[in-house]
Amino acid sequence: MLDGKRILLIIGGGVAAYKSLDLARRLMERGASVRGVLTPAGQQFITPMSVASLTGDECYIELFSLKDEAEMGHIRLSREADLVVIAPATADLMAKMANGLANDLASTILLATDKQVMIAPAMNAEMWANKATQRNIETLRRDGILMVGPGAGMLACGEVGPGRLAEVPDMIEAIEDFFTGGLRPLAGKKIIVTAGPTHEPIDPVRYIANRSSGKQGFALAGALSAFGADVTLVSGPVTLDTPPGVTRVDVETALEMDAAVKSALPADAAICVAAVADWRMKAGAGGEKLKKSKEGIPALDLCENPDILKGLSSMTEGRPALVVGFAAETEKVIEHAKAKRERKGCDLIVANDVSHSSGVMGGDDNQVHIITESGVESWPSMRKDDVARALAQTIADTLAH
Numbered sequence: 001m002l003d004g005k006r007i008l009l010i011i012g013g014g015v016a017a018y019k020s021l022d023l024a025r026r027l028m029e030r031g032a033s034v035r036g037v038l039t040p041a042g043q044q045f046i047t048p049m050s051v052a053s054l055t056g057d058e059c060y061i062e063l064f065s066l067k068d069e070a071e072m073g074h075i076r077l078s079r080e081a082d083l084v085v086i087a088p089a090t091a092d093l094m095a096k097m098a099n100g101l102a103n104d105l106a107s108t109i110l111l112a113t114d115k116q117v118m119i120a121p122a123m124n125a126e127m128w129a130n131k132a133t134q135r136n137i138e139t140l141r142r143d144g145i146l147m148v149g150p151g152a153g154m155l156a157c158g159e160v161g162p163g164r165l166a167e168v169p170d171m172i173e174a175i176e177d178f179f180t181g182g183l184r185p186l187a188g189k190k191i192i193v194t195a196g197p198t199h200e201p202i203d204p205v206r207y208i209a210n211r212s213s214g215k216q217g218f219a220l221a222g223a224l225s226a227f228g229a230d231v232t233l234v235s236g237p238v239t240l241d242t243p244p245g246v247t248r249v250d251v252e253t254a255l256e257m258d259a260a261v262k263s264a265l266p267a268d269a270a271i272c273v274a275a276v277a278d279w280r281m282k283a284g285a286g287g288e289k290l291k292k293s294k295e296g297i298p299a300l301d302l303c304e305n306p307d308i309l310k311g312l313s314s315m316t317e318g319r320p321a322l323v324v325g326f327a328a329e330t331e332k333v334i335e336h337a338k339a340k341r342e343r344k345g346c347d348l349i350v351a352n353d354v355s356h357s358s359g360v361m362g363g364d365d366n367q368v369h370i371i372t373e374s375g376v377e378s379w380p381s382m383r384k385d386d387v388a389r390a391l392a393q394t395i396a397d398t399l400a401h
């Protein structure tokens with residue numbers, strides 16, 4: 001199943017390092033070639049000789065080795081692989097990775113690689129639970145790093161809890177899933193996501209806006225990309241980093257968002273998460289700032305913006321197979337969202353309560369209801385990242401049928 005796949009196996013310093021020798025063997029039995037990198041801490045547990053003997057290749061240990069740099073530099077090492085696996089991934093290796101440190105061979109490879117990285121953490125349960133480690137894991141997840149394990153149970157230090165290196169068959173399964181697309185169910189699918197607010201200029205310095213942070217749309221774009229989709233994220237003005245692998249188009253107004261979405265077509269799915277302003281100034285922004293005057297308060301003469309979601313849903317030719325809308329409601333959430341699905345003509349509506357007390361707008365958590373033709377599914381309150389992953393799975397399932 002892993003015929004011809006090249007795996008760079010970085011072995012960190014942990015009692016579980018010996019299991020990586022077995023992992024290397026099992027990967028090779030399945031047709032993969034394995035190249036080993038052993039960190040200085042890893043060498044306290046297993047030797048370069050055992051890694052080299054098992055892999056049938058040199059075991060790479062030093063960043064500044066003239067011989068290796070001449071024959072096989074860290075850049076080449078990091079590129080001549082189809083997947084980089086770290087097992088065991090220690091708290092220290094993960095901290096370096098999360099912060100972009102590169103002061104030894106393993107961390108330099110990890111910073112230089114353009115390949116998918118998968119980590120199998122192993123450490124003491126308290127080290128795992130430590131806020132710093134959890135923060136680093138969150139960063140690594142956001143960076144698109146795949147993770148297998150850790151398991152829970154009796155640890156080598158005598159304590160019990162999470163921190164055990166994943167079992168070899170589980171690591172093999174995760175690696176095979178990566179190559180067979182098990183973890184990338186949206187490979188080959190093109191998906192457009194809109195996110196954030198729009199700003200509609202009133203004059204050169206003022207604009208109409210709303211409280212959308214873009215967090216949910218960005219998280220969804222990241223989750224879809226991690227599932228292998230080719231994602232174009234059309235974003236209104238937000239202060240968020242682009243998720244890994246995502247193509248981002250920045251816009252300001254609803255008209256610009258509409259145009260950017262149209263030029264990103266055709267697509268297999270379009271997910272409209274953006275809180276698009278309903279109205280804009282009829283006469284445009286004008287060249288001059290509005291002045292206070294004796295005539296009183298100026299009236300804002302507004303006109304309607306294009307409804308991007310409705311436009312996509314009602315396309316007669318080249319309509320994306322799946323069009324998804326979001327319904328931000330402050331009351332009668334499900335009832336209003338059901339009506340919205342009919343009115344917009346989209347396939348699925350994700351409804352959420354954005355009343356002030358819910359804390360959804362700008363917050364990190366969200367509780368959503370999934371409304372389709374066949375009914376309503378209510379999900380528990382989750383972090384926006386988890387909502388995104390679950391939605392990406394629903395989108396993958398829907399597109400697969």
Ligand code: C5P
Pocket residue numbers: 194254272273274275276277278305306307308309310324325326327328340
């Ligand atoms: O009509 P309402 O704004 O409540 O509908 C929300 C849904 O419609 C969201 O998915 C939003 O992205 C989409 N929408 C749009 N273009 C608009 C207004 C809303 O795509 N002009």
